[in-house]
Amino acid sequence: MDDARRSEITRVEARTIRIPLEHPTSFATRQVLSRDYGVVRLRTGDGTEGIGFCYGGNRGGELVAAAVRLLLAPLLLGKSALDTEGLWSQLYQDTLLHGRAGSVMRALSIVDIALWDRNARAAGLPLSRYLGATGQATVPAYASGGYYLAGKGPEQLAEELAGYVRAGFRAVKIKVGRLEPRAEEVRIRAAREAIGDDVLLMLDANNAWSDLPTALELMKRYEPSNPYWIEEPFSPDDIENHAALARRTPVAVATGEIEAGRWRHQELLTRRAAAILQTDAAVCGGISEWRRIAAAAAGFGVTLAPHWFHDLHVHLVAATPNARWVEYFPDDQVLNFRRLADRQLELRDGALVVPQTPGLGFRFDEAALERYAVDAWS
Numbered sequence: 001m002d003d004a005r006r007s008e009i010t011r012v013e014a015r016t017i018r019i020p021l022e023h024p025t026s027f028a029t030r031q032v033l034s035r036d037y038g039v040v041r042l043r044t045g046d047g048t049e050g051i052g053f054c055y056g057g058n059r060g061g062e063l064v065a066a067a068v069r070l071l072l073a074p075l076l077l078g079k080s081a082l083d084t085e086g087l088w089s090q091l092y093q094d095t096l097l098h099g100r101a102g103s104v105m106r107a108l109s110i111v112d113i114a115l116w117d118r119n120a121r122a123a124g125l126p127l128s129r130y131l132g133a134t135g136q137a138t139v140p141a142y143a144s145g146g147y148y149l150a151g152k153g154p155e156q157l158a159e160e161l162a163g164y165v166r167a168g169f170r171a172v173k174i175k176v177g178r179l180e181p182r183a184e185e186v187r188i189r190a191a192r193e194a195i196g197d198d199v200l201l202m203l204d205a206n207n208a209w210s211d212l213p214t215a216l217e218l219m220k221r222y223e224p225s226n227p228y229w230i231e232e233p234f235s236p237d238d239i240e241n242h243a244a245l246a247r248r249t250p251v252a253v254a255t256g257e258i259e260a261g262r263w264r265h266q267e268l269l270t271r272r273a274a275a276i277l278q279t280d281a282a283v284c285g286g287i288s289e290w291r292r293i294a295a296a297a298a299g300f301g302v303t304l305a306p307h308w309f310h311d312l313h314v315h316l317v318a319a320t321p322n323a324r325w326v327e328y329f330p331d332d333q334v335l336n337f338r339r340l341a342d343r344q345l346e347l348r349d350g351a352l353v354v355p356q357t358p359g360l361g362f363r364f365d366e367a368a369l370e371r372y373a374v375d376a377w378s
Ligand SMILES: [Mg+2]
Pocket: 204, 206, 231, 232, 257
């Protein structure tokens, strides 16, 4: 078989998976009962298969699979999987009317991830190495938790966080912004006391605030607990307030988890709206676009700490000098995607061991896909 035949894309299929949460879980601005995931598999002439996946929201994850089937797959069939740059440009250009952000950009993202996964597998290399790894055996991870659950007070929060520190984590994150200011202050102080002075404490407001005075007033209450960053204080579209808050608080502002495309990230960077970008490769336009954004951020001295999906982002952080943290969910209470993976990442002293098997280093557990699928592969 010649090279062209080997890399020729012969099949692209998508599917929607819906996994209920065992306990309804709340953030500042919303409650989640189940998770939809858009998944894709892409095969080439040599039989190598790449996979991709993204969060498809609380409901309506079918939009992502539909975008793959209707808009993207027809453009990919017969092309070379090695042309990641050319394919990205073509897919982006061809979906301009429906795309640029949201479900269609998530669809483009997961197809792009599947291409990179396929190519790394075909080369027999772990994805991190295929992307030019920095040589680290492990990458730092922070334990992401501290959600609001019915009946969970500061004491239970403190217990949860102390458990992460005992497990070796040097950084933990909690949700903020849902309760009254005084109750929230007590909660954050309990968190700091539970983890001690030497563990980093990240705060995630999930777009809770709509104006600067409110944010400043609350940050004054939070600052004595020495937070490492304040995440998504405002709506992602409210770049001006992110920039204004960044000028007024000593706490680093982090955002970007639902931001797509290099152009919007450029705006965040030039307006100095964030010191930490949490760009998610399964949202922003795939691995190709994530790398462009990371390179631009490096020029601004901005660090990337990508949003969830540790199975994916462990590779990107391991291959990117200005990426530092992988967000890690110690259980599947909130991020239940791990139920779909046939292999779990290894954790060592609060750091994630970079997988050494080809591609992403795991495949979908087909039985789990069947169990939670909303539709069939097509
Ligand atoms: Mg977040």
